[in-house]
Amino acid sequence: MAEFKVPIGPQHPALKEPISLRMTFEGEVIKDADMRLGYNHRGLEKLAEQKTFIQNLYLTERICGICSHSHTTCYAQGVEKLMGIEPPKRGLYIRTLVAELERVHSHLLWLGVAGHEAGFDTFFMYTWRDREVVMDILEIISGNRVHYAMNALGGVRRDIDDLQKKKILDSLDLLTKRTAYYANIGTNEPTFVARLAGVGVLPKQTAIDLCAVGPTMRASDIPRDVRKDDPYAAYAELPFEVCTANTCDVLGRTIVRIKELFECYKMIEFILKNLPAGDIRVKAPRRVKEAEVVSRYEAPRGENIHYIKSNGTDKPERLKVRAPTLANYPATLVMLKNGYIADIPLIFAAIDPCVCCAERLVAMTDYHTGETNIVRMSELRQKSIEHYKRVNPAKKEIVWPF
Amino acid sequence: MTDNEIINKAKETLGNIAIEITNPAPRRIFLKVDKKDLVEAVQRLKQGLDYNFLSTISGLDKGEVFEVLYHFTNEFAVLTVRTTTSRNDPKIPTITGVIPGAILYERELQDMFGLVIENIPDPRPLVLPDDWPANVYPLRKDWKYERPVEKIPGGE
Amino acid sequence: MLQRLVRWSRIKSPWILHLNTGACNACDIEILAALMPRFDLERFGVLLKATPRHADVIICTGPATRQTKDRVIRIYEQTPDPKFVVAVGACACSGCVYRGAYNIMGGIDQVIPVNAYIPGCPVRPDAVIDGVAKLLSTL
Numbered sequence: 175m176a177e178f179k180v181p182i183g184p185q186h187p188a189l190k191e192p193i194s195l196r197m198t199f200e201g202e203v204i205k206d207a208d209m210r211l212g213y214n215h216r217g218l219e220k221l222a223e224q225k226t227f228i229q230n231l232y233l234t235e236r237i238c239g240i241c242s243h244s245h246t247t248c249y250a251q252g253v254e255k256l257m258g259i260e261p262p263k264r265g266l267y268i269r270t271l272v273a274e275l276e277r278v279h280s281h282l283l284w285l286g287v288a289g290h291e292a293g294f295d296t297f298f299m300y301t302w303r304d305r306e307v308v309m310d311i312l313e314i315i316s317g318n319r320v321h322y323a324m325n326a327l328g329g330v331r332r333d334i335d336d337l338q339k340k341k342i343l344d345s346l347d348l349l350t351k352r353t354a355y356y357a358n359i360g361t362n363e364p365t366f367v368a369r370l371a372g373v374g375v376l377p378k379q380t381a382i383d384l385c386a387v388g389p390t391m392r393a394s395d396i397p398r399d400v401r402k403d404d405p406y407a408a409y410a411e412l413p414f415e416v417c418t419a420n421t422c423d424v425l426g427r428t429i430v431r432i433k434e435l436f437e438c439y440k441m442i443e444f445i446l447k448n449l450p451a452g453d454i455r456v457k458a459p460r461r462v463k464e465a466e467v468v469s470r471y472e473a474p475r476g477e478n479i480h481y482i483k484s485n486g487t488d489k490p491e492r493l494k495v496r497a498p499t500l501a502n503y504p505a506t507l508v509m510l511k512n513g514y515i516a517d518i519p520l521i522f523a524a525i526d527p528c529v530c531c532a533e534r535l536v537a538m539t540d541y542h543t544g545e546t547n548i549v550r551m552s553e554l555r556q557k558s559i560e561h562y563k564r565v566n567p568a569k570k571e572i573v574w575p576f
Numbered sequence: 577m578t579d580n581e582i583i584n585k586a587k588e589t590l591g592n593i594a595i596e597i598t599n600p601a602p603r604r605i606f607l608k609v610d611k612k613d614l615v616e617a618v619q620r621l622k623q624g625l626d627y628n629f630l631s632t633i634s635g636l637d638k639g640e641v642f643e644v645l646y647h648f649t650n651e652f653a654v655l656t657v658r659t660t661t662s663r664n665d666p667k668i669p670t671i672t673g674v675i676p677g678a679i680l681y682e683r684e685l686q687d688m689f690g691l692v693i694e695n696i697p698d699p700r701p702l703v704l705p706d707d708w709p710a711n712v713y714p715l716r717k718d719w720k721y722e723r724p725v726e727k728i729p730g731g732e
Numbered sequence: 733m734l735q736r737l738v739r740w741s742r743i744k745s746p747w748i749l750h751l752n753t754g755a756c757n758a759c760d761i762e763i764l765a766a767l768m769p770r771f772d773l774e775r776f777g778v779l780l781k782a783t784p785r786h787a788d789v790i791i792c793t794g795p796a797t798r799q800t801k802d803r804v805i806r807i808y809e810q811t812p813d814p815k816f817v818v819a820v821g822a823c824a825c826s827g828c829v830y831r832g833a834y835n836i837m838g839g840i841d842q843v844i845p846v847n848a849y850i851p852g853c854p855v856r857p858d859a860v861i862d863g864v865a866k867l868l869s870t871l
Contacts (some may be wrong), residue, residue: 218833220721239761306765319762319854384676404654468654501631503680
């Protein structure tokens with residue numbers, strides 16, 4: 175059977191970011207996969223050494239557009255520990271509120287992208303319409319739809335008043351109803367469920383060996399979550415549960431994200447009803463004594479870890495950022511092996527790639543003759559939708575394991 | 577398990593391999609080993625203390641030595657293992673035999689600092705562009721970048 | 733006569749290609765949000781196309797990194813004339829916070845000629861619609 179290699183990327187319309195995947199095929203089955211990173215490498219760690227701590231707050235925010243609050247909070251927490259200051263309770267609660275709102279908007283975005291990759295464009299439009307509700311709330315609280323610079327070293331920058339609280343609680347009712355509707359679609363739409371089941375399987379021991387993070391790991395029945403293991407901000411006082419699923423495939427990851435959406439709504443309601451009174455920030459010193467700190471945060475995609483070292487001046491000595499998608503790459507390569515060509519867009523979308531966080535293209539080569547043709551990701555997506563129209567009858571009996 | 581229990585268990589499991597152990601903040605433990613004992617220490621931590629999850633590997637340029645930090649996490653504390661290697665002979669053994677997920681982090685260390693990781697299964701560069709000049713390592717402190725003058729379209 | 737027809741169809745229904753050269757994704761999500769039911773660029777006839785060979789307008793986000801430089805030039809040459817390049821976001825205009833990093837050459841105008849600049853970090857979808865409309869009114 176002839177084997178042929180396929181490079182995917184870096185410019186293709188399905189993924190919003192440049193990344194290059196190279197895969198070797200035999201017939202329809204993927205035998206081997208490889209990645210070329212570096213299209214998004216912007217030399218941030220070197221740049222951070224030339225800017226002061228406050229300027230770095232705005233630099234780390236722009237590492238990623240979808241999870242920007244996670245990078246600033248992780249950085250601000252770390253620097254606050256270096257300086258030895260403790261932000262007031264109200265500031266921590268508002269930070270947590272924005273963090274959970276960001277998680278809601280990121281998971282709704284992912285649901286839309288998953289629907290789009292599976293060919294279900296109506297679902298895409300519906301979830302992004304609901305996402306606009308969350309963007310409006312964020313704009314009311316912070317002033318910008320994306321890159322809401324709510325964090326300041328020592329607390330948060332703006333406060334919430336009663337009118338805003340009421341608006342958020344009203345929107346929350348609407349969002350809960352709509353998310354219940356999406357969970358319902360899952361139960362009553364067998365083609366959608368069949369499309370996701372059995373695709374991109376990652377067994378539990380492999381997930382532990384390859385150090386996967388986030389919902390990708392939680393769908394393989396590993397209950398780890400930085401919010402429970404290493405509580406930061408206000409999470410030590412918030413009641414919530416860690417959501418897992420045990421199917422180890424893309425269906426499991428969808429279930430984990432929908433369950434997390436419901437947990438987020440409960441957390442936001444709790445925060446708004448129990449917001450303590452007081453100040454929102456404390457003053458931070460300009461120079462920092464020599465020390466080092468490790469700071470972790472649970473971003474919507476997984477665990478985000480920053481290592482910061484200071485040297486007595488007002489600029490950091492070293493800032494190391496490891497974003498969650500980078501940790502999921504070895505696991506993705508394992509998931510792609512022994513899968514079908516038709517599943518590539520969905521498997522890749524299932525780890526929720528935020529390539530700009532991690533770093534920063536599909537070309538098909540015939541193994542024996544060595545000739546290359548460039549196949550566009552949109553053609554791959556069309557092919558995969560056609561392929562699944564002739565659905566395997568055994569998959570029709572799969573039930574949504576909610 | 578509290579921090580003190582973890583420190584005592586680590587001292588027991590590692591014996592005299594551990595050069596020093598500090599606990600600067602709650603749930604953060606820093607442990608220093610020599611580079612020839614690195615793989616052995618990681619193996620014993622994985623089996624004895626259940627630290628099988630590597631979060632990331634950071635490199636640090638301290639002048640005469642390079643320091644490499646391995647951050648391991650579990651549900652009780654973050655344990656960072658640090659080791660040093662000299663600037664003239666920057667070699668470190670690989671830990672992918674014990675923790676297969678460390679491969680991407682080690683490739684990034686090779687690119688950014690010029691460290692040579694012995695027995696690494698996949699030594700290709702990870703993040704730098706294809707036309708990057710050889711032997712130039714961006715994160716070393718003695719490398720400064722001079723920004724070339726930008727051309728403004730339409731003239732000044 | 734045919735010229736006028738072709739020109740009218742180009743103005744009334746531009747097909748766009750979305751090119752990301754190393755951005756943080758915020759501008760990309762806002763461009764997609766511009767095509768969603770709330771702001772709806774599609775009612776103006778704007779269609780998001782997959783290939784450079786069908787596109788009239790190239791929308792670029794992100795600062796020009798060294799790795800993507802050759803690809804951007806290749807895509808620019810693959811797009812048939814007449815073509816327009818719109819630089820969306822502060823990163824594509826001049827580099828935003830990344831100026832001075834070793835892998836960044838500045839905005840997109842260091843690599844390909846740009847016809848319109850839309851500032852913002854990230855751009856609002858309304859600004860994208862405004863910018864594309866202004867570009868088309870100069871034709």
